[in-house]
Amino acid sequence: MDSLKKTPLYDTHLKYGAKMIEFAGFSMPVQYESILKEHEAVRKNAGLFDVSHMGEIIIEGKDSEKFINYMVTNDITKISAYQAMYSPMCYSNGTTVDDLLVYKFSNEKYMLVVNASNIDKDYNWIIENKSGYNIDVKNISNEISELALQGPKSQEILEKMTEYNLDNMKYYHFDKINLDGVDCLISRSGYTGEDGFEIFLKNDYAQSMWEKVLAVGEEFGIKPAGLGARDTLRFEAGLPLYGNELSEDITPFEAGLGFFVKLEKDFIGRDALFKQKQEELKRKIVGFEMIDNGIPRHGYDVYAQGEKIGYVTTGYQSPSLKKNIGMALIKSQFAINGNEINIIIRNKPYKAFVTSKNFYKKNYKK
Missing domain, CATH: 2.40.30.110 (Aminomethyltransferase beta-barrel domains)
Structure with a gap:
């Protein structure tokens, strides 16, 4: 386990009695109390996940929108500033490089949130294909921590930590929000089938934010939750996991994700996916x-x-x-x-x- 990467919350997980496992090259908590209890907490109240192993890639420049729209199967021209969109990203043969979230700040600045196991692969794929586009690409994955607060009581918990009116934040939208004195990027999104939020912040604040959310959430029945509950929750909701329902051998159509494939635009893999749909x-x-x-x-x-x-x-x-x-x-x-x-x-x-x-x-x- 010593050779594995660690998130800034590694010592905190040990303090909370987490059982640690290898996942995507990281030492991550699979459970604290039990997968079942953590799963039920998210369905009924709230659960807090460390998802700092996920990757963040910033793409900036005047060709950002054009470039990303060519890289992914969904049509990102349909979203506004401070809105996010889910999309597969494919190889020319139509199989899947990764499935990711595109966060739009403006037509000239985006953040891609990618799966932990694919950070280097995705970054290299983007660099390989950026020729001819006026963009800058920066992998900031090592600078950013991410917490996922999920469950029906998530909003009530966050409301005790900010003056921001979370009622105004729709699903798959995000904003820059001061949370208990810390500048964060918070999106109404998640991977559990429940309402919830994903909180991006600098590594230095991750540990104190984790403790604060759990302390504020105690009266609401919050529990720290590991990768075990994260997987059972996403699976019940029919959400794919890269390496299981999606991979370099599986296309978005085979995975049942045709809704996120917009064949009316040009993107890498379009011809192969068009042919697959025709047949x-x-x-x-x-x-x-x-x-x-x-x-x-x-x-x-x-x-x-x-x-x-x-x-x-x-x-x-x-x-x-x-x-x-x-x-x-x-x-x-x-x-x-x-x-x-x-x-x-x-x-x-x-x-x-x-x-x-x-x-x-x-x-x-x-």
Whole structure:
């Protein structure tokens, strides 16, 4: 673990009794009290996550909008200043470099928030493709900490720390906000299916901000939460995880993210994705629910009618639904709701049926 990168909150996690694991080259808390209790806290009250391992890349210059719009599949010309947009970023063959958030300050300044495992890869991909564009690119990932306050009581907690009227902040919008005397960038966004906020601040203030949010949130039932709950929460809400539902081998269409692919504009991978849409998808990500009493896990094989048709991308015993459920990438002809499939668990087939990926109804503030 000594060779792993650490966020500025590493010592704080140890103080709170976190169980630490390797994730994306970082030593990160997977849980404190328990994944189940942290998951329930976010669904009912609030949870605080350290997501400082995520990457931040600033793109500035007069060609910023034009360049980013060419790099990502979504159309960032549709957002206003201080609005954010989700988008995949693809290779020329249509598979996925990463999925990220584009934060717009102006037509000439943006911040890309990228997955921790892809920071260097994304940065290098951007640099490789910036020729001919009047832009400056800066990777500030090592300078910025990020906290995610998630759950139905998140706003009440933050309101005790700022004079800013959070009622005015819509989903996927952000602003520069003074939070308990610290200048932060706060967005109404998250990765749990609940209302919540993501707080970007300088590393020096991360530890004191963590302690302050937990202290203020104590009366609201807040808990520190680790990567374990983060994964069960995002999975229930049908949100993809890069390396599971998206990868260098999986296109946004296969992942069910066609809504974020705007074929009417030009971008890297557009021709390949246009061709894939014109033809029938050979495989796609589906949800499934177990019939037999087994827990599916990432990587387990999926069979139907005696043949291997794909593999499990994510699988859990859902804390909210009390069911064994999962997502899988399977051949399209079997991707029909209600279809029976078999998940191979310890070399034995366990019955399941195909269902929607949206296991849990999202509770965002629109």
